[in-house]
Amino acid sequence: MSATHSGHLHLDDNVREDARRRLLSLKGHLEGVLKMLEKEDVYCVDVLKQLRAVEGAVDKVGDLILRSHLRHHVATAAERGDSDALVDELMEYLKYRR
Amino acid sequence: MSATHSGHLHLDDNVREDARRRLLSLKGHLEGVLKMLEKEDVYCVDVLKQLRAVEGAVDKVGDLILRSHLRHHVATAAERGDSDALVDELMEYLKYRR
Amino acid sequence: MSATHSGHLHLDDNVREDARRRLLSLKGHLEGVLKMLEKEDVYCVDVLKQLRAVEGAVDKVGDLILRSHLRHHVATAAERGDSDALVDELMEYLKYRR
């Protein structure tokens, strides 16, 4: 829980469950890459492509959560009066995105 | 194994072992995020930050493998005579990097 | 002007002026890279580093505008009643970010 929003705002239950399911499947994907790395003749670029796919899946989960955060917390910030805190926090996250 | 380099080129053993160890630790990290997502009051941005950290760790493994591939396979491509194939393959990977 | 928000929402004047100044300076930077590319013995990686710096500067301008958009338009969306439209639009932009 972040210091700034201790318990007031939390991730939507449906999104949380969706994210959990996707990360569970991602864990399976990661175990596949670990198996791949046990083979002595594995080719570098084949591993790189799998890692890229793993990152793509993490990105997708991140986007689900980000969309939910924008919808349920950022878009309502002016009503609650915590726009500055939420925007600062979000920009801190987004500036490392690329 | 990729169709183009069936068995000729393979990932350096030390790098493969290092990558495997790092991905095992990443699997632990991912399990931590899954635990986090079981809590009903988890805050969106806290999950986003953990996912960002996961991606950073995947990137680091990718960079280890990429460096090894450049050093052991791309830098020696002219000697083997497969520069075009290796560069095409690598650019295909790199163009989706950002 | 976007179809969805024809004239209702617009970029904050100070941010607009700041962005304009930064992009003017970026244009100067770009002209420097063009000069660099006139030299027959220019080294690839030196150009790549300059292009990376150009992208970093564009990113910084984008972040200024994004922060202003979040602060002035997204954080007030629930009050105006256009949260869905603004969040969809923003996610469409952000998903290509990395």
Added chain:
Amino acid sequence: MSATHSGHLHLDDNVREDARRRLLSLKGHLEGVLKMLEKEDVYCVDVLKQLRAVEGAVDKVGDLILRSHLRHHVATAAERGDSDALVDELMEYLKYRR
């Protein structure tokens, strides 16, 4: 010119000319965005999309140069005996790519 490869390696002439033409057209694009920013009612997301397009164009020029560098300099590094220097330099560039 980089300290490590003072004058030995340089960007292929055709790629250099292609990069120059593309950056000239990019300068035109940037001037369009500057015009856009003179309008008081410009919408944030419309500017953001233009900046994203500018970055996409810079990326494309970077990829042209990177491909040429891999093909003409990295793939021949073992023959010349400067693999370590070229790979270090390239990884330094690539690790900030995403």
